Amino acid sequence: MNHTTLVGLILxxxxxxAVFNGLGGLAFRxxxxxxxxxxxxxxxxxxxxxxxxxxxxxxxEGEPLLARFFTWIAAGELELSFQYRIDELSLVMTLxxxxxxxxxxxxxxxxxxxxxxxxxxxxxLNLFIFMMLNLVLADNLVLLFLGWxxxxxxxxxxxxxxxxxxxxxxxxxxxxxxxxxGDAAFLLAMFLLFREVGSLDFGAxxxxxxxxxxxxxxxxxxxxxxxxxxxxxQIPLFVWLPDAMAGPTPVxxxxxAATMVTSGLYLFAxxxxxxxxxxxVLMVIALVGALTAFMAATIAITQYDIKKALxxxxxxxxxxxxxxxxxxxxxxxxxxxMTHAFFKACLFLGSGSVIHAMHHVEHKLQERGHHGHLDPxxxxxxGGLGRFMPATRTTYLIATLAIAGFPLTAGFxxxxxxxxxxxxxxxxxxxxxxxAWILGVVTAxxxxxxxxxxxxxxFEGTPRWPMADQVHPHESxxxxxxxxxxxxxxxxxxxxxxxxxxxxxxxxxxxxHYLGASGGGPVAEPELPAHVPLAIEWALIGLxxxxxxxxxxxxxxxxxxxxxxxxxxxxxxxGVLYRVWAAKYYWDEFYxxxxxxxxxRFARYGLAVFDQKVIDGxxxxxxxxxxxxxxxxxxxxxxxxxxxxMAIVLGVALVLALMLFG
Amino acid sequence: xxxxxNWYLALGVVLFxxxxxxxxxxxxxxxxxxxxxxxxxxxxxxxxxxxxxxxDVSGQVLVFFVISVAAAEAAVGLAIVIALFRKKVTVDxxxxxxxxx
Numbered sequence: 001m002n003h004t005t006l007v008g009l010i011l012x013x014x015x016x017x018a019v020f021n022g023l024g025g026l027a028f029r030x031x032x033x034x035x036x037x038x039x040x041x042x043x044x045x046x047x048x049x050x051x052x053x054x055x056x057x058x059x060x061e062g063e064p065l066l067a068r069f070f071t072w073i074a075a076g077e078l079e080l081s082f083q084y085r086i087d088e089l090s091l092v093m094t095l096x097x098x099x100x101x102x103x104x105x106x107x108x109x110x111x112x113x114x115x116x117x118x119x120x121x122x123x124x125l126n127l128f129i130f131m132m133l134n135l136v137l138a139d140n141l142v143l144l145f146l147g148w149x150x151x152x153x154x155x156x157x158x159x160x161x162x163x164x165x166x167x168x169x170x171x172x173x174x175x176x177x178x179x180x181x182g183d184a185a186f187l188l189a190m191f192l193l194f195r196e197v198g199s200l201d202f203g204a205x206x207x208x209x210x211x212x213x214x215x216x217x218x219x220x221x222x223x224x225x226x227x228x229x230x231x232x233x234q235i236p237l238f239v240w241l242p243d244a245m246a247g248p249t250p251v252x253x254x255x256x257a258a259t260m261v262t263s264g265l266y267l268f269a270x271x272x273x274x275x276x277x278x279x280x281v282l283m284v285i286a287l288v289g290a291l292t293a294f295m296a297a298t299i300a301i302t303q304y305d306i307k308k309a310l311x312x313x314x315x316x317x318x319x320x321x322x323x324x325x326x327x328x329x330x331x332x333x334x335x336x337x338m339t340h341a342f343f344k345a346c347l348f349l350g351s352g353s354v355i356h357a358m359h360h361v362e363h364k365l366q367e368r369g370h371h372g373h374l375d376p377x378x379x380x381x382x383g384g385l386g387r388f389m390p391a392t393r394t395t396y397l398i399a400t401l402a403i404a405g406f407p408l409t410a411g412f413x414x415x416x417x418x419x420x421x422x423x424x425x426x427x428x429x430x431x432x433x434x435x436a437w438i439l440g441v442v443t444a445x446x447x448x449x450x451x452x453x454x455x456x457x458x459f460e461g462t463p464r465w466p467m468a469d470q471v472h473p474h475e476s477x478x479x480x481x482x483x484x485x486x487x488x489x490x491x492x493x494x495x496x497x498x499x500x501x502x503x504x505x506x507x508x509x510x511x512x513h514y515l516g517a518s519g520g521g522p523v524a525e526p527e528l529p530a531h532v533p534l535a536i537e538w539a540l541i542g543l544x545x546x547x548x549x550x551x552x553x554x555x556x557x558x559x560x561x562x563x564x565x566x567x568x569x570x571x572x573x574x575g576v577l578y579r580v581w582a583a584k585y586y587w588d589e590f591y592x593x594x595x596x597x598x599x600x601r602f603a604r605y606g607l608a609v610f611d612q613k614v615i616d617g618x619x620x621x622x623x624x625x626x627x628x629x630x631x632x633x634x635x636x637x638x639x640x641x642x643x644x645x646m647a648i649v650l651g652v653a654l655v656l657a658l659m660l661f662g
Numbered sequence: 663x664x665x666x667x668n669w670y671l672a673l674g675v676v677l678f679x680x681x682x683x684x685x686x687x688x689x690x691x692x693x694x695x696x697x698x699x700x701x702x703x704x705x706x707x708x709x710x711x712x713x714x715x716x717x718d719v720s721g722q723v724l725v726f727f728v729i730s731v732a733a734a735e736a737a738v739g740l741a742i743v744i745a746l747f748r749k750k751v752t753v754d755x756x757x758x759x760x761x762x763x
Contacts, residue, residue: 639759642694646686 007084007137009066010049010094014129017045022123032119035292036117039109042122046105046129050098057091062520065137073142085139085202088521089515093136095265100258100341101129103483107349108250110355110479115457119160119250128154132259135265141190141200142375144267147232148186151260152179158554158631159247160257160519171243176242189223192216209277216302221278224271225285228264234292234322239587241315245307249352251309257314258341265321265333272524283432286326286422290443292438293319297446301453301570302582306351307379308455312343313403316443320418323436328526329421335498336418338511339410339572341404342494346399346487347451351377352456353392353480358474360540364471374465379457380564380611383398386459388473391481393459395488402454402491404448405548413495415444416544420500420532423540428530441547448551456559464564502537668709677704691743691753695736702732 008568021038024031031038034187039302064087073080084090105125116341131154135147152175160172194200195217209217228235255261268275268285273281296316296518316339324333358376364372374381386393402409405416419440426433466472499508506512513519558566571578580586679698684697708724715720741751750757 296710634763637761637763639762641755641758649682649686 001057001301003065003086004067004069006052007086008069009213010052010098011084011130011133011137013045014126014133018123018126019129021119021126026122026627027250033147035109035113035118038119038122039105042126043102043109045107046098047102047128048405049129049133050095050102053091053098054084054095057095060086060091061089064522072465076420078194078200080140080200082143083139083201084137084143086137089266089269089334089523090137091640092338092511092515094133094611096338096341097129097132097136097259099321100345101132101254101489103486104250104254104258104345104349107253107352107480107483108248110477111352115248117161121158122607124154124157124161125251125254127472128158128255128260130555132263135263139202141193141202141205144270145186145190146228147530148263149183151255151263152176152183152231154178155244155255158251161247161251162560165441168246168521171240171246174243175240175565178237179230182227185223185230186227189220189227190222192223196220206271206273209274212277215275217274218278218281221271221281222284224262224267225281225288226265228322229288231302232261232264232318232322233290234264234319235295238292238296238315239591242311242584243307245305245311249348249355252311253348253352255347256311257344261314261318262337262341264319265325265337268322268325269330269334269523272522275325275330276328276524282326282328283430284326286323286436287394287432289319289322289324289326290439291319292316292441293323293443294446295448297443298577300450301446301451302567302578303450304379305561306354306379306382306454306458307348307377307461309350309450310344311457313347313447313451314340316362316447317433320415320440320443323440324418324421326436327422327425327430328524328528329418329425329432331512331521331523332414332417332498334515334523335511336414337412339491339494339541342407342487342490343399343402343411346395346484346491347403349395349480349484350399351458353389353476354382356476356480357385357389357392357466358382361465361471361473365465368467368468368471381465382458382463383461383465383563384459384463384468389459389475391475391484395481395484396459397451397455398488399491400451400538400554403451403598405444405544406552407545407548408492408495410491410493410495412498412505412548413498416541417498417500419444419544420537420540424528424530424532426533427486428528440544444544444547445551448548448660449555452555453559456556460560461563500537500541502534502541666713671708672763674704674711677701677707689754689756691746691755694755695739695743697741699732699736702728710747 020041021409025038064085067084067086068085071079071081085378105122108121108125112118115121127149128568131147131150133147135144135151138144138147142326156172156176159175160169163169163172190200191215193205194211197205199205226237227461229235233241241256241261245252248257293316296312296319300309300312303312317336321333321340324330324336355376358381359376362376398409402411405412419437421442422433422437428439462468498511500506501509503509513521515521515523517524558569562569574581583589680700681697681699681704684700685694688694688697691731705726709725709728713719713725745757747753
């Protein structure tokens with residue numbers, strides 16, 4: 001089977017799954033009850049592409065493969081096709097998308113089992129995979145953008161999945177609208193690049209960045225970054241991600257942790273040759289990333305909703321990835337994308353398992369007459385779940401250690417690599433990288449702290465829900481715990497593909513050699529003449545370990561001993577700061593005041609009035625004019641035949657006159 | 663003075679005009695029919711005069727056609743007037759204005 005057929009299958013199988021479950025469910029009501037069939041079709045629609053991608057991966061020979069299907073747009077100078085590119089970068093991303101995607105589909109079979117919209121859910125999820133694959137396999141910027149918009153659409157559909165609760169629809173709207181702002185910037189970048197280069201194929205765009213005027217490249221890369229801040233939730237367009245937790249938890253795991261939000265990072269890895277030609281923009285990227293990472297981590301400390309804590313954690317980790325991009329270490333950002341996909345998906349799915357269990361607790365409490373709403377996502381209602389849910393607890397703990405950077409876990413390797421690259425960049429004279437590095441180290445401490453806090457408050461200590469001695473939760477079914485175990489194992493061993501430079505002079509940094517330009521890969525790298533001495537490198541690793549262990553131990557002991565009360569200690573110690581963090585730095589209130597309310601006022605009192613008075617006035621006025629004319633013209637019809645005869649006579653006279661004298 | 667062709671044509675014009683005015687301005691349906699007959703006869707007169715003046719007998723042949731058509735048309739017109747009279751016991755054409763807006 002040649003690669004074009006394989007690429008076609010990889011792309012079309014998820015689409016076929018979406019169509020089967022979506023249109024089938026719409027047309028045949030009976031199909032909607034066949035939950036087994038729906039689940040299997042949907043999961044296979046992602047698992048089979050994963051297998052096919054593995055085949056491509058193992059048979060890849062180092063030369064990019066192009067798979068062209070048909071011409072999309074041919075207008076004047078612009079020629080775009082549905083053409084896809086298989087190279088190291090797209091293979092890694094496709095493996096992540098289909099692999100983690102398949103696990104989450106499997107998990108969803110158990111998680112969504114009681115939902116009325118089961119068929120719709122899997123249709124949307126398959127559609128998402130299709131769109132995401134378009135994004136990562138595209139060979140031109142416009143096809144990438146098609147996938148970009150498509151995943152935004154699926155995100156909207158899935159966040160607002162339980163749309164009967166209006167709050168969920170509002171969250172979906174917020175996600176889509178905020179992303180749109182970024183997309184506008186993306187479009188402008190495409191226009192600019194097309195005007196300068198004449199083509200939007202990656203082959204043409206990335207061939208010779210040095211030949212393009214540096215001003216244009218800088219503006220284009222900056223605009224693409226603004227687009228990325230929307231999709232990948234950085235300052236200033238991150239505000240939609242915490243609200244997106246309104247969607248089902250597997251959606252949060254897949255879309256808002258492992259895949260869609262990493263699109264911005266993939267974009268930058270893909271255009272890395274161009275990005276390296278815009279060093280000032282790289283500075284902006286690194287600083288924005290670092291600031292976002294720090295800010296989100298401080299907010300995460302104060303959150304009680306387990307999903308919101310994980311959401312801010314995701315924003316923070318994405319900030320790390322942009323920090324890496326901002327110091328030219330694009331392959332490291334992809335490395336962190338991969339490890340983050342493993343441990344963040346594990347954490348989210350684990351939280352889903354917990355939420356599932358707490359729902360059952362809520363039901364059992366209601367059966368026993370206990371009325372009053374129990375928020376299944378609020379950690380203040382949890383505690384001691386480890387006893388009842390051992391698999392969930394163990395996998396969540398492993399993933400927590402991974403995200404904190406506990407030695408030898410996946411997160412340890414990728415995060416330390418990011419911090420090292422920032423340090424190295426600063427060492428080579430780029431002073432801004434030091435600032436990013438410092439923020440990164442502090443954030444690492446915070447990350448370890450708040451993640452362990454979420455673990456302890458959920459799984460350790462004494463249960464805090466009512467009637468805890470009689471009402472117990474239970475572990476989730478195998479369809480849910482199996483993906484948890486797979487992801488936990490990956491969180492442990494997934495980092496070994498990127499052993500740092502201190503080991504054998506970086507020869508065993510497999511991911512570096514695979515993706516990086518120095519090893520023949522597509523991801524560009526900067527020239528860094530100054531090498532950080534080995535001793536300092538070891539010291540940095542030591543610092544990373546120390547920070548991770550400090551954060552983990554501090555949180556573990558504090559929350560084990562005091563439980564929820566330790567939050568009070570934090571409140572006292574940080575005072576005003578804690579209030580700001582808990583209020584999410586008032587970003588939503590700020591946007592509401594500066595953007596949303598003025599727009600709504602403008603719409604309500606400006607545009608609506610214009611629409612009613614001017615537009616409707618013109619249309620209605622036109623109608624009234626026609627009626628008025630009609631009223632007057634109809635008076636010709638007097639009904640008196642002689643008047644008509646008169647008209648005929650006059651007409652004849654006129655014609656005769658014209659004939660005789662004209 | 664001699665009575666030339668022009669006299670006959672002038673007579674035809676006058677008769678025709680009178681007929682037209684009658685059709686346009688008289689309100690009695692019977693009078694209107696009479697005016698139509700007047701117009702037809704004016705045309706007949708003109709045809710015969712020109713036929714005599716040009717020596718071509720085709721004009722007089724056409725007159726026969728016109729006379730027979732006029733007769734048939736008068737019959738039909740009177741039948742219509744009778745039907746209208748049965749509806750509205752009047753022959754005033756101003757009373758029949760169902761086509762009025």
